[in-house]
Amino acid sequence: VNLILLDASALDARGHARLHGDQARHVREVLGATVGQEIRIGVLDGPKGLGRIDRVDADHVELTCTLDDGAPPRPTVDLLLALPRPKVMRRLWAQLAALGVGRIVLTNAARVERNYFDTHVLSAECYRPLLVEGLQQAQDTHVPLVSIHRRFRVLIEDELDGLCPEGRRLVAHPGGDLPSIHGARAGGGQTLLAIGPEGGWDAFELGLLEAHGFTRVSMGARTLRTDTACVALLAALS
């Protein structure tokens, strides 16, 4: 943990905050913090800053926080991801937050198994702490927005423009004869990157994506597991 993230509601008007549970223990035992010391803190979806430690006891750590003027810039990449199997999705949450993703849009696809949707890995109680863990690692405060869509066609035709109204859209595709994703790195603005299931998007899905503004970019000749592919492609873009 390189940054302690707090809910805005945990700070009072004078910037006082009181940590308890795992966070208090982390500050006390891992950071070895003592009264007077300053630690890096952040407000979820808000600014970062410093917290001066006022008091440490067995259960709590009390801080006075000084915050930056504004929140750090929002991530410029959003992800449209065909839902991988639960074990892989569980590993992805923290990594996606750490790499910096504004929005995570999870979708069904022909090659996604239906039972992947019946997992608690898709419940906010499960994924939110993992997202916060990734943000604390990467020192960011922006919690990715998450939405889950069981109907691919409805998502692409009716919902996606509302979720991701602006910017360019890319769909990563295997094969070496397409423009490399590295070439897509330049240019400001928001990018929505679509990554298919392990078996790939089918022809209907690719066609629908292209009809809705997605351009194909190559993800290279190697077939990667979804979690490796997500990290590799987001890194290549950012």
Add this chain to the structure above:
Amino acid sequence: VNLILLDASALDARGHARLHGDQARHVREVLGATVGQEIRIGVLDGPKGLGRIDRVDADHVELTCTLDDGAPPRPTVDLLLALPRPKVMRRLWAQLAALGVGRIVLTNAARVERNYFDTHVLSAECYRPLLVEGLQQAQDTHVPLVSIHRRFRVLIEDELDGLCPEGRRLVAHPGGDLPSIHGARAGGGQTLLAIGPEGGWDAFELGLLEAHGFTRVSMGARTLRTDTACVALLAALS
């Protein structure tokens, strides 16, 4: 599994091979292969090719293999990695092989805990099947060469030139004021990429690396977990 990898010793002079155990089961049950069908096969550290299925029974699958003329090109990136904790290292093996790494040089560093070396995750019995799993995913045949070094200074001063005699050397470093690793992508030849422990290399280690030909490149402003950082940096380079 997108490619079934065999030991060269499993093929006789006429290209016949006999799969058993997990591989036979995979071909039978996952690929649903039947007599006459062709599947993608590869020889470890050798060529890829096709195997025509001659016989399927409860325990075995027999193939006649036709191999390409030569092995696929060797990966052009080698990795010098400060040993991460065992749980992270376990997750990395298959991903490194899938991304394509010629050589994995694991080293001690000031911020590596000594007990990380006492794990069976560093035994070939543990990591070799994970490397092969990654190669089968990515359809490559080159098993990364692995060496483990408990003395950083001896490694850098006396051993590294023997392990990685040619090509450029980069050390990934946090911070936005260095040349980006994306800019290092151009240029052929071999690249040795050094990635430090979660807490970073210390000043002595950085100095020693630079004295032995390593140039600093930025790994971006975000602090990533070692496994995420490895995948992200290798993807940015390749």
